[in-house]
Amino acid sequence: MEEFKKAVERNIAEYGFPVALDEKTGAMQWVDMRKLELSYLICIENIAPFFEGMREGKLLTTKCKRCGELFFPPQKDCPNCRVSEMEWVELKKEGVLETLTVVFVRPPSFAMHDPYTVAIAKLDDGVRITAWLRGDPRKVKPGQRVRVEISRRKEGYLMYELVPIEG
């Protein structure tokens, strides 16, 4: 890739265009000079208590006041009742691991992390949660009891993770 970029710079100066030959096929490529940088704004206004809860070490979510359905991740509206009368409840931070994977080939935006384990657990309240699993993934299997822990991640902000319960 570095060689390729150098070739492009050389070709702009010498040949007059941002071009380079593809390493595999030898076919001439125009190298797009318009870089796209994306970063989105995602509204959390209606689920802000979830983040407030995390600041206090709690895992909060929404429950419909009418039908009683528990939602996780928290959501503003109940599709069953078609109303938005939700209450915030605290989830028990324990459950059972259902599945896991270890991400070796990471996206560039996760390059600062070592290979990480992502797991899905079913909490005792009945909802499922996806999060990173702390510890050696080889020592756990589906069926393992886990707890949810709020912790500060490398990037500096709060997040929750799954931690195996010993014994």
Next chain:
Amino acid sequence: MAVAVIGVGHTKFGNRRDVNVPELAWEAMKQAFDSANVEQKDIDFFVVGTAGLWSSEAAVPSLMAEYAKLGVGSMRVEAACATGSAAIRVGYTAIESGEADVVLVLGVEKMQESPNPTVIEIIGRFGSYFWEFENFGLTFPAYYALHATAYMAKYNATEEDFARVAVKNHYYGAKNPNAQFQKEITLETALNSPYIAWPFKLYDCSPITDGAAAVVLASEEKVKEWGIEEKVWILSQGVGTGTANLSKRETFTSLKSAAFAAELAYKKAGIDMDAPYKQLDGANVHDCFTAAEIIAYEDLRFAKRGEGVELIRNEQTYIGGRIPVNLDGGLKAKGHPIGATGVSQAVEAYKQLLSKAEAGRQAEIKNGRWLTHNVGGTGHYSYVTIYSLEKR
């Protein structure tokens, strides 16, 4: 109104840095026009399946209408990795409803216009972005790996079982001149490759691919009017949708949307739900990852729950077995240009049913029916289509 595939086109899949997007798409379109023996003026409507983002062009239907001189209505369709089948659905329903008589469906993707890390970043977002990717970096192989792990734990399947799928699909890919990988592999090669997302290794994963495929669809009336002999009928199609967030699912050993789509398709085609493989000559299933093919055997009822793994262990999905699967190499060896995959499966159904597949990868055609199973995301969208030599 019955709908037939009357012509097909398919480019070589793989690294296609030798052509740009319209040139690549035209390769498939030109072949489809030639094989259907139609002119541009015969086309009533034009559908393009392309997921995009990794490639430079966004307005592909218009770009192609200009390049190919098509002066009719068009639209772009997206359903993640099931984009091609969604495009076929639009064309099929346009004809079925009487809105159009002849439709060109193109699937095209030029994924290698972006470097691999960018592509990994983009595909990771085919789920529930905030709760899965933004915070936990679930990559696309990882989504399916969550299913593979659950399947292994529940049914005692092994990484070796998954590798057997790769060995089979490379075996047939080697006989397909349009495949990205035309090399057979051994079980050892597959098992010794590096981990991508445990339990998946490099050889459990489909590659990043450039490619295009096209089909010309026509109404029963047009088929009669033109006296078209070489054609296959679209007998039925079932569509299902799964939750965006995997944690909202009851099970990880099945894709509910695929089982749902299969039942719809079987019902409409009058196929026996208990042993559908007895009425089919073969299938193309969505093997973006090896374990996905095994789970597909079960969702499609080729095997009972937990017994899909026995089909691959006993080579029952090779030619001569219970039901041959992915004789074109599948996504695994043929390659997986996202928007083109579903259309490519239709091209394969056409070739197999008309006994036009290359030597060594042609199934025996007895029932005259072929199934395609195309999954977008991790069962976020599923399309099961049944192609047939006979109109119902």
